[in-house]
Amino acid sequence: MPKKNYENSTVAELKAIAKEKGIKNISKLKKADLIEALAALDKPAKKEKKAAKKEAVVEEVKVVEEPVVEEVVEEAPAEEVVEEAPAEEVVEEVVEETPAEEEVYFDTPRRSVAFIGSECFPFAKTGGLGDVMYALPKALTKLNCDVKVIMPKYECIKQEYKDKMVYRGSFDMDLCADGRSYYVGIMEYVWDGVVYDFIDNEEFFSGAKPYTTIVDDIPKFCYFGKAALAALNYMDWIPDVIHCHDWQAGLVPVYLRTLFNETPLSRSKVVTTIHNLRFQGVYNIPTIKYWTNLPDYVFNKDALKEGYEDANMLKGGLTYSNAITTVSNTYAQEIQTEFYGEKLDAHLRYHAGKLVGIVNGIDIDIWNTATDALLPANYDITNVLEFKKEDKLALQAELGLDQDENKLMIGLVSRLTDQKGLDLVNAIIPQVMDEFTQIVVLGTGDKVYEESFRNYENQYKGNFAACIQYDEARSHKIYAGADAFLVPSLFEPCGLTQLIAMRYGTVPIVRETGGLKDTVAPYNVHTNEGNGFTFDNYDAGLLLDAINRCKTLYFTNRWCWDEMVQRNMAKDVSWENSAKQYRDLYLELTK
Ligand code: ADP
Ligand code: GLC
Numbered sequence: 001m002p003k004k005n006y007e008n009s010t011v012a013e014l015k016a017i018a019k020e021k022g023i024k025n026i027s028k029l030k031k032a033d034l035i036e037a038l039a040a041l042d043k044p045a046k047k048e049k050k051a052a053k054k055e056a057v058v059e060e061v062k063v064v065e066e067p068v069v070e071e072v073v074e075e076a077p078a079e080e081v082v083e084e085a086p087a088e089e090v091v092e093e094v095v096e097e098t099p100a101e102e103e104v105y106f107d108t109p110r111r112s113v114a115f116i117g118s119e120c121f122p123f124a125k126t127g128g129l130g131d132v133m134y135a136l137p138k139a140l141t142k143l144n145c146d147v148k149v150i151m152p153k154y155e156c157i158k159q160e161y162k163d164k165m166v167y168r169g170s171f172d173m174d175l176c177a178d179g180r181s182y183y184v185g186i187m188e189y190v191w192d193g194v195v196y197d198f199i200d201n202e203e204f205f206s207g208a209k210p211y212t213t214i215v216d217d218i219p220k221f222c223y224f225g226k227a228a229l230a231a232l233n234y235m236d237w238i239p240d241v242i243h244c245h246d247w248q249a250g251l252v253p254v255y256l257r258t259l260f261n262e263t264p265l266s267r268s269k270v271v272t273t274i275h276n277l278r279f280q281g282v283y284n285i286p287t288i289k290y291w292t293n294l295p296d297y298v299f300n301k302d303a304l305k306e307g308y309e310d311a312n313m314l315k316g317g318l319t320y321s322n323a324i325t326t327v328s329n330t331y332a333q334e335i336q337t338e339f340y341g342e343k344l345d346a347h348l349r350y351h352a353g354k355l356v357g358i359v360n361g362i363d364i365d366i367w368n369t370a371t372d373a374l375l376p377a378n379y380d381i382t383n384v385l386e387f388k389k390e391d392k393l394a395l396q397a398e399l400g401l402d403q404d405e406n407k408l409m410i411g412l413v414s415r416l417t418d419q420k421g422l423d424l425v426n427a428i429i430p431q432v433m434d435e436f437t438q439i440v441v442l443g444t445g446d447k448v449y450e451e452s453f454r455n456y457e458n459q460y461k462g463n464f465a466a467c468i469q470y471d472e473a474r475s476h477k478i479y480a481g482a483d484a485f486l487v488p489s490l491f492e493p494c495g496l497t498q499l500i501a502m503r504y505g506t507v508p509i510v511r512e513t514g515g516l517k518d519t520v521a522p523y524n525v526h527t528n529e530g531n532g533f534t535f536d537n538y539d540a541g542l543l544l545d546a547i548n549r550c551k552t553l554y555f556t557n558r559w560c561w562d563e564m565v566q567r568n569m570a571k572d573v574s575w576e577n578s579a580k581q582y583r584d585l586y587l588e589l590t591k
Contacts, residue, residue: 117245135363139579141193153198222291225251247281250317281313327494328515332357361575374476395481399465411482416445421488502568508532
């Protein structure tokens with residue numbers, strides 16, 4: 001039946017037809033939903049006719065039920081101004097075509113979301129936060145979300161991007177307790193369906209890097225959080241959800257429920273994602289009071305106050321958020337324990353009812369071995385065994401290593417900090433190095449690691465390369481050229497490098513913590529299953545043991561090794577599933 005005929009029908013008539021056509025849970029569907037559902041079912045029917053004529057295979061239409069999202073909104077704490085979510089309503093019935101050539105959105109109302117965070121690839125990136133701020137909005141646009149990303153307009157953003165930005169407006173904003181106000185400029189760039197709004201203020205954002213010292217960064221992000229909200233109001237863009245990332249956006253929920261309580265924005269729900277609990281934005285209360293002019297009552301121990309005299313920006317943000325997410329299930333559990341809780345474990349246990357873990361993905365358009373222009377040789381799952389070694393040989397030549405396709409090359413791409421388990425790596429390198437093994441390190445960070453890796457490069461000339469630099473292009477060549485990849489982190493909220501490595505057919509060696517545990521299944525030598533070599537306790541001997549297991553398989557059972565390479569390349573590490581979980585969370589909060 002044509003769609004407009006359905007529109008002329010009554011709800012009762014539509015329900016009768018829907019029932020006849022086998023659509024379930026009809027009582028919950030509204031008229032518009034019924035029409036969409038019936039129209040969606042009719043489409044393939046037309047196809048079937050054509051197909052029958054051509055004697056082709058008829059595609060089956062499936063009615064798939066979506067799982068009901070669990071409630072994540074907890075009761076508000078003392079002095080909380082967060083609205084309670086309305087009574088639960090079940091979102092039902094996803095009708096999907098098979099194969100899903102075109103998305104049917106009738107089950108997914110459109111939602112607008114403002115991402116607020118301090119970095120976003122390719123404009124500014126120091127780690128995985130930048131990757132997520134780029135890839136997740138892009139994935140959400142495919143799920144009927146309207147996404148704006150708000151970040152600082154750092155001086156260090158490349159000119160080619162600055163040239164593309166368009167002036168969207170400016171105003172002065174009151175900020176400090178003494179009435180001092182600051183300029184807020186909004187520069188806009190629309191790309192791939194996502195709107196990027198850059199907050200412009202040279203006084204705060206003129207540093208050579210996004211982050212400098214805590215003394216500068218605290219005022220910078222006190223300003224940024226408020227400016228981001230003020231910019232939304234200024235643009236009259238009131239999102240359904242404001243999604244904040246890490247401590248740099250920690251004050252956004254606090255401002256929203258206090259200083260912005262009387263503005264249209266107060267209608268928005270707010271989500272905070274913890275990418276790394278180690279960084280919280282802690283400084284003395286008088287300084288933060290000065291830079292925010294927030295009311296005294298938010299400096300209580302249930303919100304911003306930490307210890308006797310400090311204010312914790314992330315802690316305050318968590319209190320005033322409707323939902324908290326972190327970037328893997330295991331990390332969501334870990335941060336509620338003393339060891340991983342970074343002194344916020346009790347606070348997180350208190351808010352556990354609104355805390356969920358959603359594992360990160362990677363952008364599989366960027367991380368695509370078949371099309372990656374930075375690779376000397378492209379490959380895919382069908383020819384990886386033939387061509388991946390060309391990338392290894394090219395990398396060996398580029399880095400001045402012995403050129404030998406038979407050596408086991410172990411890669412490491414990382415910020416060089418304690419989080420990443422580099423003290424373990426440092427301790428065992430002499431035992432790992434032999435004439436059949438090479439190690440390539442790419443990273444910058446703590447001087448102690450930069451120096452020790454440089455020393456190892458001298459000591460093991462031809463087999464050890466220490467690239468003490470930040471270099472996106474070189475990282476691609478390492479993911480492709482290496483055979484194995486090290487991520488022995490002390491803690492790892494999610495970790496993207498092991499996901500990229502697997503996508504590139506490189507076998508990860510990881511510690512079983514956070515997202516590493518959730519994404520790398522341990523290799524089982526008896527069943528020949530799993531994705532990599534893992535160890536549990538934070539112990540150099542256990543890391544060495546995992547590397548030795550890796551060597552044994554590589555050198556003595558290449559058949560099983562190659563199968564693991566292909567298994568890893570086939571593993572779904574895209575954003576698709578996780579983006580759906582975020583979308584469901586937004587729907588749950590705003591139904
Ligand atoms: P984290 O965010 O803790 O640093 P992730 O694994 O989530 O760790 O993300 C790290 C991201 O930064 C990856 O995209 C990785 O490739 C990239 N990266 C880290 N160090 C470097 C470097 N020195 N050069 C290029 N890319 C790097
Ligand atoms: C953080 C974490 C890392 C995570 C990234 C993106 O920087 O250290 O584990 O993958 O954020 O969420």
